[in-house]
Amino acid sequence: MNFNDTPEEAAYRAQVRAWLEANAPKGGGASDPLGDEAGDLGPARAWQRTKAEAGYACITWPKAWGGGGGAPWQAVIFAQEEARFATPGNPFAIGLGMCVPTILTCGNEADKERFARPAVLGEEIWCQLFSEPSGGSDAAAARTRAVRDGEGWVVNGQKVWTSGAHYSDFGLLLTRTDPDVPKHKGMTMFWIDMRAAGVEVRPIHQMSGATNFNEVYFTDLRLSDAQRVGEVGEGWKVAVVTLMNERLSVGGGASGSSHTRVFQLASDIATLAGPASKDAALREKIADWFVQAEGLKYTTFRTQTALSRGQTPGPENSIAKVVSASLMQDMANAALELEDQFGLLTDPALSPLGASFQQMLLSAPGLRIAGGTDEILRNIIAERVLGLPPDVRLDKDVAFKDIPSGR
Amino acid sequence: MDFDFSDDQKFLKGEARKFLEARCPVSVVRGVLDDPTRSHDAGLWAAVAEQGWLGTAIPEAYGGLGLGRLELCVIAEELGRALAPIPFASTVYMLAEALMLAGTEAQKRAWLPRIAAGEIIGCLATVEKAGALTEAQVQARVEGGKLSGVKMPVTDGQAANLALVLAREAGKVSLFLVDLAAGGVTREALQTLDPTRGAARLTFEGARAERLGEAGEGLSLADAVLDRAAVYLAFEQVGGSDRALEMAKAYALERYAFGRPIGSYQAIKHKLADIYIKTELARSNAYYGAWALDSGAAELPLAAAAARVSASEAFWFAAKENLQTHGGMGFTWAVDCHLFYRRAQQLGLVAGGAKAWKEKLVSQLERRNAA
Numbered sequence: 001m002n003f004n005d006t007p008e009e010a011a012y013r014a015q016v017r018a019w020l021e022a023n024a025p026k027g028g029g030a031s032d033p034l035g036d037e038a039g040d041l042g043p044a045r046a047w048q049r050t051k052a053e054a055g056y057a058c059i060t061w062p063k064a065w066g067g068g069g070g071a072p073w074q075a076v077i078f079a080q081e082e083a084r085f086a087t088p089g090n091p092f093a094i095g096l097g098m099c100v101p102t103i104l105t106c107g108n109e110a111d112k113e114r115f116a117r118p119a120v121l122g123e124e125i126w127c128q129l130f131s132e133p134s135g136g137s138d139a140a141a142a143r144t145r146a147v148r149d150g151e152g153w154v155v156n157g158q159k160v161w162t163s164g165a166h167y168s169d170f171g172l173l174l175t176r177t178d179p180d181v182p183k184h185k186g187m188t189m190f191w192i193d194m195r196a197a198g199v200e201v202r203p204i205h206q207m208s209g210a211t212n213f214n215e216v217y218f219t220d221l222r223l224s225d226a227q228r229v230g231e232v233g234e235g236w237k238v239a240v241v242t243l244m245n246e247r248l249s250v251g252g253g254a255s256g257s258s259h260t261r262v263f264q265l266a267s268d269i270a271t272l273a274g275p276a277s278k279d280a281a282l283r284e285k286i287a288d289w290f291v292q293a294e295g296l297k298y299t300t301f302r303t304q305t306a307l308s309r310g311q312t313p314g315p316e317n318s319i320a321k322v323v324s325a326s327l328m329q330d331m332a333n334a335a336l337e338l339e340d341q342f343g344l345l346t347d348p349a350l351s352p353l354g355a356s357f358q359q360m361l362l363s364a365p366g367l368r369i370a371g372g373t374d375e376i377l378r379n380i381i382a383e384r385v386l387g388l389p390p391d392v393r394l395d396k397d398v399a400f401k402d403i404p405s406g407r
Numbered sequence: 408m409d410f411d412f413s414d415d416q417k418f419l420k421g422e423a424r425k426f427l428e429a430r431c432p433v434s435v436v437r438g439v440l441d442d443p444t445r446s447h448d449a450g451l452w453a454a455v456a457e458q459g460w461l462g463t464a465i466p467e468a469y470g471g472l473g474l475g476r477l478e479l480c481v482i483a484e485e486l487g488r489a490l491a492p493i494p495f496a497s498t499v500y501m502l503a504e505a506l507m508l509a510g511t512e513a514q515k516r517a518w519l520p521r522i523a524a525g526e527i528i529g530c531l532a533t534v535e536k537a538g539a540l541t542e543a544q545v546q547a548r549v550e551g552g553k554l555s556g557v558k559m560p561v562t563d564g565q566a567a568n569l570a571l572v573l574a575r576e577a578g579k580v581s582l583f584l585v586d587l588a589a590g591g592v593t594r595e596a597l598q599t600l601d602p603t604r605g606a607a608r609l610t611f612e613g614a615r616a617e618r619l620g621e622a623g624e625g626l627s628l629a630d631a632v633l634d635r636a637a638v639y640l641a642f643e644q645v646g647g648s649d650r651a652l653e654m655a656k657a658y659a660l661e662r663y664a665f666g667r668p669i670g671s672y673q674a675i676k677h678k679l680a681d682i683y684i685k686t687e688l689a690r691s692n693a694y695y696g697a698w699a700l701d702s703g704a705a706e707l708p709l710a711a712a713a714a715r716v717s718a719s720e721a722f723w724f725a726a727k728e729n730l731q732t733h734g735g736m737g738f739t740w741a742v743d744c745h746l747f748y749r750r751a752q753q754l755g756l757v758a759g760g761a762k763a764w765k766e767k768l769v770s771q772l773e774r775r776n777a778a
Contacts, residue, residue, distance in 0.1 A: 001477055001698050002409050009408065076408075263776060277773075280766075287765035290772065291717040295688030298695045301410040308408050316691075319684045375673070381683055382676035386656055389671040 003301075005077075009308065012074055016056070016081045023050055024085040041125075041167060044088040048122025058096055058120050065104065065112070066120035073308040091164055095119050095126030099172040102242045103191065106230040111191070115170070127168035127194070129159040129216060130239060134405065136161065136369075137376045139174070139243075140183050140236055141395075141403075144218060146175035146190065153190070153228075155198070155221040161370070165201045165214035168194045174239050177232060179401040186400050187235030190227045198222065208362040258331050258360070259289040262338075265352055269338050276338050285334055292327050296320055315385040321367070322377040329364035332357045410694060412481060420481035423460075427489040430454050433743055439492040439603045440746070446565040446596065446605025452493045456525025461499055465507070470520030480642045480697045487643025488650045490750050492603040494528045494563035496643070496757065500636040502529025505571055505582070508635070509620035509628055514584065518569065530567035532558035532585075532609055533629055539763040540573075542626055547574035547611065554585055554616040557608065562757050564607030565596050571632075572616065579623035583616035591615065601753035603746070630767075634711040636758045638696035641718035644754050645693050648686040648718075648725035651747045655679055655729040662734075675732060682725045689714075689721035709775065712768035719755040719764070726751035 005013055025047055051057040052066060059075040061067020068074070100119045103111050118124040135141030144157025155175060165171065171192050178186035192199065198221030203211040230238040263286060266276040276282055299316050306313040335357035336343035345351040346358045368374050382388045395403045412420070431451055439445050455461065463479040465471025472478075479499070486495055503522050506515055521527045535544050535558060547556025554574055561570070570585045585592070591614030594607045620628045656679060659670030669675050696714030699707040730737035730744035737744040755761060 001412060001694070001701065003698070005408065073408075260776065263772070283769040284762070284765045286772070287712075287716055287768045288720075290768060291692055291713045291720075292688060294695065294713050295691045295717055298410065298691035299687055301408060302691060302694065304408050305410045309411075316687045319687050323684060323688065375677070378677040378680040379673065381680040382670075386652075386676075386679055386683060388656065388659060388676050388679065389668055391673065392667060392671060 006308070009073065009077060013077050013081060016078050019054060019056070020081055020085055023054070024082070024087055026086070041091055044091055045122040047088050048092055048120075052121045057122075061116075061120070065116035071307075071310070073304070073310075076304050076307055091125050091167060092119065092122055094128055094163060095124070095168075095170075098128055098242050098245045099126040099170070099191075101245045102172060102189075102238060103229060105241050106189070106238045107191075108226075110226070111229070115191075124169040125164065125167060127162050127165045127171045128242065129162055129165075129171045129173040129192075130242075131159060131161045133158060133160050137373055139239065140187065141405075142174050142176055142187065144173070144175050145179075146177050146188060146223070148177075149222070152225055153223040155190075155192075155218045155223060157218050159216040159218075160213075161204070162201075162214045162216050163212060165194065165216050166203060170194060171216070172229070172242065174235055176400065177235070180399050181233075182397055183395055183400045183403065184236040185233055187239070188232050189229040189235040189238040190223050191229055192221065192223060192227065196221060206366065208359070208366065210363075212366075258328065259286055259293060261353060261356065262286060262289070262331055262335050265335055265338060265357070268352070271338075282334070282338070285330075289327060289331055292323055296323055315381075318377070318381055318385060321371060322374050322381075325364060325367035325374065328360055328367060332361035332364055336361060410698070412477060416477055416481050419478055420485060423482050423485040424488070426454075426458065427485050427491065431489040431491050433490075433746070436490045436492050436603050436746055439605075443596075443602070446563065446607075447494050447603075448492045451491065452528075453525060455491075455493060455495065459523075461495075461503075461525055462519075462523025463499075465503055465519050465523045469515055470523040472523075476638075476701045477697055479639060480693075480700075483639040483642035484646040487646030487754070490603065490647065490650075490746055494530070494566055496636065496640060497531060497563040497567065498522060498527065498529040500639040501531045501632055501758075502527075502569060502571055504635045505619060505628070505632045508631055509582070514617075514619065518584075527569050528563060528567045530561050530563045530570050530609075531629075531632070532561045532564065532570045533573040534558065534560065539766075540626075540629070540759060542580055545573050545575060545580050545625075547572065549574045549576040549581075549583060549616050549618075552616060553591070553613040554583060554611040555613060557610050559608035560597055560599065560606035561609050562604060562606045562753075564609050565594055565605050570609065571619065572611070573625050573629055574616070576618070576622065579625075581622050581625040582619045582628050584619050585611070585614050585616050587614075589615050599753075601749035603750070604753050604757075630708075633758050634708050635700060637711040637715040637764070638693065638700045640754055640758055641689065641693040641696055641714035644718035644722035644751070645686060645690050647747060647750055647754070648682065648689065648721045651722070651725040651729040651744075651751075652679065652682045652686060654743070654747075655682065655725075655732040658733050669732070678728050678732065682721075682728055685717075685721040685724050689718040692717040709768065709771040712764050712771060715758070715764045716761055716768060719751075719761045722747075722751040723755055 025043060048057055055068035056078055059068040059070040059078055060072055063069040096119055100115055103115050130139045132142050132144060134143050146153045146155045171194050173190045173192050175188055176186055177188040198219050200217040202215045204213045204215060205211055266282060269276040271279050303313040303317045339352055342351060346355050348354040351358055383390055435448050435451055439448055459472050460482050462471030463474050463482060464476050467473035506518055533540055535546055554572060556574060568587055570587055572583045572585050574583055591612050593610040597606050597608055599606045659675050660668055662669050693714045696710045699710035726747040730748055733742060733744050736742045
């Protein structure tokens with residue numbers, strides 16, 4: 001057990017570090033934990049192309065698809081080293097992490113050839129069109145209809161919570177093609193051109209003030225049958241491939257050093273019993289947060305170790321988001337309590353530490369929901385990690401059109 | 408990056424599990440629980456000594472196996488899982504570590520080989536009254552090499568041959584080694600929350616005491632010993648949490664209510680998911696503690712505190728929610744839930760409670776932030 005690289009890892013790290021020193025842009029990075037609102041994508045595209053040409057974008061993908069042909073441990077080391085630089089935000093993550101891998105697994109040869117390389121090079125950006133107003137956690141409840149029309153299809157309906165739809169070139173669209181069979185059987189997946197007639201993107205104004213997500217409306221959107229990904233009626237199987245790819249990504253633990261900032265705040269603030277930094281209740285909370293944040297950090301190290309040994313990581317990393325999102329919310333709330341009436345202020349010039357805890361408080365609810373709610377993530381741990389039975393369901397063997405739907 | 412145990416260490420862990428499944432089934436734990444005259448299982452203790460586990464981290468020069476602290480961590484996890492009713496922590500994590508940390512050559516030669524051979528049971532006698540261990544509560548005194556005072560609760564004090572005692576000499580608090588067979592000591596068994604890990608009141612009246620470490624460094628030495636013990640104990644706690652979670656899962660699958668397994672209700676699923684989450688956080692913190700301990704890192708006090716806080720929380724949560732999952736059956740003497748419930752408190756308090764460790768953790772953080 002040690003934190004040092006093996007000689008092979010050290011050599012790779014040195015190579016990567018030297019390359020980054022020579023090539024990484026010296027600019028500001030993205031800081032919004034929910035993703036990049038992305039005004040100007042120019043710097044991000046340029047950085048993606050630079051990485052791709054050197055084989056550092058999609059390190060684990062085959063070279064034939066524009067990847068680096070490397071191992072997962074190399075991707076981990078590159079990500080660690082890249083994080084030391086203030087590189088631009090990453091609007092490609094959803095495409096390269098979820099959508100294009102789905103095309104590569106389930107799509108036809110022409111689509112693989114067509115889409116892989118431009119995505120790796122940062123020329124084309126993808127979004128994932130799964131969630132709908134009628135089903136967030138229950139993605140298989142999608143109602144967006146695709147109806148046969150001669151050789152092609154016509155799509156009508158609405159998606160929601162689509163990250164990056166406003167700057168995406170393509171989208172992976174989950175549709176309902178047969179409402180007369182049970183829900184998981186009547187779905188079909190397509191790729192779409194986000195700029196086609198019949199696609200309308202409207203930003204969602206979040207409670208945090210930001211607009212990371214969108215609603216996407218489809219009105220008589222025409223698709224050719226060649227845009228189908230997988231067989232008719234097999235859309236849910238394709239969606240599961242996408243969602244599995246989402247869970248393969250090593251990540252989480254966005255809360256990193258926030259407890260240090262609460263400390264920093266406490267050193268400067270008074271309570272009725274004296275300096276906040278000496279407040280016993282706060283000190284206990286800081287200890288609790290510290291062991292959670294550190295526990296997540298070392299859990300990630302365990303996952304990385306498995307990759308580095310060429311093994312399949314265990315399920316331990318599935319705890320990351322469910323822990324870090326609530327941790328953030330709890331820390332933000334405690335920090336506001338410390339600030340007392342100043343906790344109400346969101347003006348960075350007036351509120352302690354640039355109003356960062358107010359911003360954290362307003363972002364935290366989104367983190368507890370996006371990418372799987374706390375509740376869904378606990379179900380996943382209980383069912384897939386611990387092996388407990390799935391919920392009893394009322395929607396499994398009934399035709400989709402007969403499932404009670406509420407509002 | 409190699410943040411995991413080696414294949415050899417995992418093999419040792421597997422062997423330890425097999426050994427303990429054979430030699431320490433719940434019936435052995437219950438044997439101690441149900442017999443007020445026993446403070447541990449002597450047969451299991453002898454068998455563990457025969458395996459060489461007592462000398463896992465003791466250098467070969469002093470009669471140990473000279474394997475290392477990581478090997479001791481994997482054994483600790485299995486002992487915790489098995490709820491082993493033996494004075495392993497007192498003897499190995501505390502006494503042997505204290506001797507290796509601060510013993511003179513003569514002291515090491517006198518005691519370490521005998522610990523490794525299973526001839527010596529140790530105990531740590533620091534506390535005298537309720538509340539966190541502070542200098543103010545140390546009233547025991549050493550004058551002219553003779554110790555007087557009362558220590559309680561002393562875990563394994565009934566069975567021990569050699570005590571590590573915190574006492575004042577010439578106004579300074581130091582640690583002393585006291586051979587409990589040499590006279591001047593009265594022992595009295597105490598009723599405890601976890602009778603599978605006995606504790607005693609030790610009354611010293613002129614017992615011969617030999618200082619361990621420097622004069623006046625008793626509290627800091629005790630802290631250093633407890634930092635080491637905290638890491639091993641964290642592994643025991645993680646082992647206990649794992650097993651409590653397995654019990655809860657097994658029961659949730661076999662117990663039906665309203666026509667379906669209770670494990671299909673989200674109220675139960677989410678509870679068990681939360682046990683898993685806390686246990687994995689604890690395991691990761693314990694791994695970091697193991698690394699700090701093994702590598703002699705300056706981070707050990709912080710890493711040990713994090714391991715202890717995280718593991719105490721995990722095992723307590725796992726033990727109480729496992730019992731809750733079992734419903735009324737969990738509240739009976741016959742079902743094993745209460746063994747875990749008791750042991751979670753025993754392990755959580757024996758080297759100082761979570762409240763004190765949280766304060767240690769934050770003090771260490773302040774020190775680090777100031778540096």
